[in-house]
Amino acid sequence: MTDHRLELARIRAITLDLDDTLWPVWPTIERAQAALVAWLAPQAPRAAALANNRSAHLATRQTVLAAHPEITHDLGAQRLYILRHMLTQAGEDPALAEPGFAVFHEARHRVELFDDALPALTALAERYPVVALSNGNADVTRIGIGHHFRAAVSAAQVGVGKPDARIFHAGADAAGVRSEEVLHIGDDPTLDGHGALVAGMQFAWINRLGAPWPPGTQAVQPHAETRDLAQLLELLDAA
Template sequence: MQTIRAITLDLDDTLWPFAPIGARIEQTLHAWFETHSAETARMFPPAAMQTLREQVVEAHPDLAHDMTRLRKLTIERALKDSGADVALAADAYAQFFMVRNQIEFYAGAREALETLAAHLPLCSLSNGNADLDAIGIGHLFVSRVGAREFGAAKPDPRIFHHACSLLGEAPENVLHIGDDLAADVHGAQAAGMPVCWIHPAPRQAGVADYQFDSLADFADAFVRARSKDA
C-alpha cells in the first residue's frame, strides 16, 4: 500500500448498516406518538412520515447537509399538521436520537477500527448525525467532521480538505474509507485523496485505489502490508 499517514472514515454503511437503524427509528417514533400525540400517530404512520420527511427535504435544499435539522423540522411539521403541541418535538427528537445511536457493527468492524486506530490517527467524516461517544467509539478518533457542523456535505471536496487539515496532513497522504461511490469515492478523489471503497464484490477496475468487502478485510490487508514493510 502507498504511504498513508492518516485515515478519514465514513460511518453509516461502512462501520454498521443504517437500514435497520432507520426502521427502528420510524417504529420508535410512531410508538412514541401513539402514547403522547395520538392524532399525530393516526395522521402520520411510518409510511406517511417518510413521505413528509421527503417533502421537508425537498422544501429545504439549503439544509441538505444538516440531517439533524431536517429531522427536527419533520417532527415539528407532523405535530403542527395534526394539531398537536409543537413543544413535544424536543422529546420526540430525543427518542429519535437514542435509537439513532443504537447500532450493530458489521462483523469485525469494531475490532478493525481499533486496529487501525492503533496504527494511524483517524478522523470520522460523515454526512449523518451519529454520536461517536454515545456509541462508545469516540476515543478511537483524534478528530471528527460532520456535514452539519462544517456546513457542506460529501462529496464537496472542502469537507475532505477540512478533515485533512485537522489531521495535519496533505490530502495525498490521507486515505479516505467509505461505502458510497459518489459521496465517498468521487468526493475523496476530487479532493486529491487516495480512497478505499468498501463494497461487496465483484470489483470494478479503476474505480478506487483499494476495494474491499468490509473494513475488517481492509484492516487485515493493511496490517499485513505494514508488517511486510517493517
Template sequence: MIHYRPLGPIAAISFDLDDTLYDNRPVIQAAEDKLYAWLAERVKLREDSRSYFQQWRQRVLKEKPALRHDATASRHQALLLGLKALGVPQAQVLADAAMGHFLAWRSEGDIAPEVHQMLAYLSGRRPLIAISNGNADVERLGLGQYFKASFHAGGSRRMKPDPDLFVAAAQHLKLTPKAILHIGDHLDDDIQGALLAGYQAAWYNPKGHSLRQHPRGRLLPHFEFGALDSLQQLL
C-alpha cells in the first residue's frame, strides 16, 4: 500500500463493482454476444448488430443526455428503437424480454476465490455497501451475502462522480461520510467522487498506473493498493 493521507476511523466500507471486484469487459462482451444471438433466433438482424445497436445507443444519449446516468434505460431504449427501425413487429415486447435476459447475463461475472475471502473477512468486521454506475446484481454475482445494500445509478440518481450514490449510501448506513471508506479502480468516478462527497477513498491500482498518467483524477486518494487481499490489513 502507498499512503497519501492519514486514515481516520472506518465505520463502514463501500465498494465499486465493475473492474474492482472482477474484470467487467469480458462480462459485458459475453452478455452482448448472448443478447444478439437470442435476438437473431427470433428476428432477422443486420450482420453488424453490435455496431448497429451501439450507434442507436449513442443516438439515444445524444437526444436524451439524462440517460447517460442510466445504463439500463439507455440500452433498453436503443434496443427498442433499433428493432423498430428494422421493422420488427412487437418491438416493445421483444426489447423488454431481451433486456431482462441481458441483465441476467451481465451479472454472470467470474468472481475469484480471493475476492470472496476478502469480502467475507471485511463483512464480518464492518458493514459493506456496493456503489456502482453499472447494473450488475450482487445477488446474481454471488456476492449478496457480503453487502448490506447496493446502490446503482439510474432513475433520480446520477452516476459517480456525482454525489447521489455516495449520499444515498451514507444515509442508508446512518453514518457521516467521513466514517466510510470507498474502494474503487477509477480515479474520477470512485476517488474524486468519494472525496468530494466527504468519504475516505482507496484507489485499487492492480496494473501499477501512475497518478501522473491520470490528469483528470484531481484529488489524491487516502491510499492506493494493488492486491485486494491486502485490504485485510485495514481491520
C-alpha cells in the first residue's frame, strides 16, 4: 500500500473503472463468447466456427473498424458488426446478428465481482457521488449494482475512450464537480492512470497483480497504489 501524495480534502467525487477493477473481465468475455457460439452452432454452424476462432475474430474486427471507424469507441457496436460480417462471410443469415448479440450481451453481464468490490463500492457511495467510467459496454444496472452510482459514462456515449481526458471530464461533469475534485480509481496505469492525471484528477491504482509501474512514466505517479479496493478504503480512512 503506497500513499504518494493523496489529498483527501480535495476529493468530492469518485470515478470508477469497471472491468478488472470490480470484476475480472476476460473470464466474463470468454463465458459470453462461449454462450454465443453455443447459440449459433445449431442454426449458423459456419459462423459459429468463425466466432470460436480468435484469429478470425481479430481479423474480422480489423476489417469492420476499417470500414466503420465511427464505432472505434463502441465495443457493443463492434461485436454486433463483427457478428453480422461473420454470418455474411459464412453464407448464413445476417439477421441472426441482433439476437446473437443479445445472447452475448446478456452473458457479458453475468460478472463475478471481486470479493472486495461490493463492500468497497457500498462504502464509497455512502461518502461520495460515484460515477462509472468505462471503455467497455457493461451496464451497472443490469449487473445489479446501479444503485451505488450517481451516473455511468462510457466511451460509446462520449465518442472517445480512456486515456483521452475528455471522457474523464465527462465523468466529473456527471458527478457535478470539477475534474481536480475527483479521485479516479482503476487498474490500468495507462488508460486509467495517464488519462486521469492528464485530466487533473487524483488517481488510485488498484494493482491486484503487483505489477511495476510502467517504465518511462516514472515522472508521473499514482496518488495511491493498493492491492485491492479494501486496502484503498483503509488508505482513505487514514488520510
